[in-house]
Amino acid sequence: MSDRPTDPSEEIHEQDGSGAPAVPAPPDDLVSEICARVPGAGWEISCGQSVAICAPEHVEELCFWLRDERSFDMCVDVTAVDYLDHWDRSMGTWAGEPTRYEVVVNLLDLDTPRRIRLRVPVDEDEPRCPTLSYVWASADAAEREAFDMYGIVFDGHPNLTRILMPDDWEGHPLRKDYAIGAIPVTFKEGGEGQVAGRPPGPGGA
Amino acid sequence: MTQTHHSRARVIPPSVLRPVTQTDEGSQEMMRPGETNVVAVRRQRGIITNADFDELLDAPEDETMIINMGPQHPSTHGVLRLMVELDGEEVLRVQPVVGYLHTGMEKTAEDLMFIQGSTNVTRMDYLAPMTNELCFSLAVERLLGVEVPPRAAAIRVLMCELNRISSHMIWFATSGMDLGATTVMIHGLREREKILNFFEKTTGLRMNHDYIRPGGVAADLPDGWERDVADILDVLPPRIAESRELLDDNPIFQRRTQGVGELTREEALALGVTGPMLRASGVKWDLRKAFPYSGYDQYEFDVPTWDTCDVWGRYMVRMAEIGESVRICRQVLDSMPRGDYRVQDKKVTPPPRRRIDESMEALIHHFKLFTEGFKVPEGETYVAIESPRGELGCYLVADGGSKAYRQHTRGPCFVHVHALPAMMVGGLVADAIVTIAAADPVLGEVDR
Structure with a gap:
């Protein structure tokens, strides 16, 4: 840890521990806009990259806004992580409970250029997240992969079938x-x- | 059922079962329009934007035919299976069915130490193994907070650009072959051979090199590498010009590629298409320029674009990119820094071979590094680089141990294969072959 480059978020967190404001102010314009728009959203600067943490019920609206108002023209990737062995992971300023699954969405703004990553904590018993395939068509296949590998149901997806495993496969391998x-x-x-x-x-x- | 089978009986808790039963999970194959939903049909018809393509769909259903292209057909460049609905020779709907080469590489990655990880990822895009290794290594290095020495970065750039040339050459060869141009195939493979010989001399292997590793590269360039690289760079441009003479003004090639497999700028962005395909749709976008890595900002090169949005444009962009790669390689050749080829960080780098003979500590250090691996601090990161096919991303989650907690590869080919309906619908079957070739899919990366 010692030779990692110090990023601003770590310094802010240290201040946080010593009695300064409970929720540190986001350093990034876009992240602070997201935090202001989306109720309960958290943020984190992970290895110098902006990450917003957002509940599943707000993610679709947020993505439409990012696409239409903030020129995030491309959804590079949708994937998921199973944090079964790792509930104590860093969740930035996210105030909610840590969940078992997270859907991770990587977005790209080609004009600026900049990236942002959305982490969407998804419930263990009923892993559900709204589909982003109506926002960006590229999310279609990527969500099918996340469903196939993790069993996360993307509500409203037009064709949520397995993609890498055979049709009759049981369970979700990742x-x-x-x-x-x-x-x-x-x-x-x-x-x-x-x-x-x-x-x-x-x-x- | 035998005893052995019984001991492996599957007990599936409700939490695993529920999502399966609650979705409309069904066949991955293409259904008759009446058996599936409207949105899925629209996707298969390549309708991404709100443009009106409905005049394509007039054919009565009983005159159409659903056929399989692949998975075992040379024109699909691997085990890609496309289900195509045809009205005569016209393509009405396309459904890519992938997964025939799925070997669970992301699951495997969770069981490999970071030091072994590049051996795994190098097998994904087997035509551009260096870029896979680079992407993984950059992700690990970012989590570690390690900066590689300038020589290591320059070697990486050199190898990746040579790999870009060799990858484009095999694309040139195979897509020429799909059009029946066998001389082009021979020329492409001949040029690629020179680069593979250099790779073999440097890394010991012609593919799956495991050469670029977290912390630097596996070995320094061999003696006389300047002569080898200069030889490649001298020989390639005239030979490529000679090969282009076969195609550039060839009326058959022009008529087979111009206006075929069209993908507009809006469609390309919505479908997440990157790399030469995006640049052929007129978007000047290159990650080497937008988010420079490995010191790409020190080298002068252009980002070739084309605005015809078709297969011809993709051909022109790729050919121009070879020239730019040659330019970068020349600059690397002239400016190769001296110094270490891997970072001098005892946590990550094994001791040099000769130290192991002299020092017990070095032997122990070497042994521990290769049996236990090095620990990577907890965190998650996404690193993307410009592979010959587009944005190659690595999403890496570390939990503080020596193995990746999650390693996901965002392959450009996976995205491009699923963009095929938008390019193929409305064209002819013969054009479909050309369109697949121009997307340059590598199924090892699609299926992982």
């Missing part, structure tokens, strides 16, 4: 509790049915 597969082997002393590697779990291949 989830952290998905068994990566185990080959049953028979040991001389242990009797039959002992399994080498990780024990089979949900949707084990």
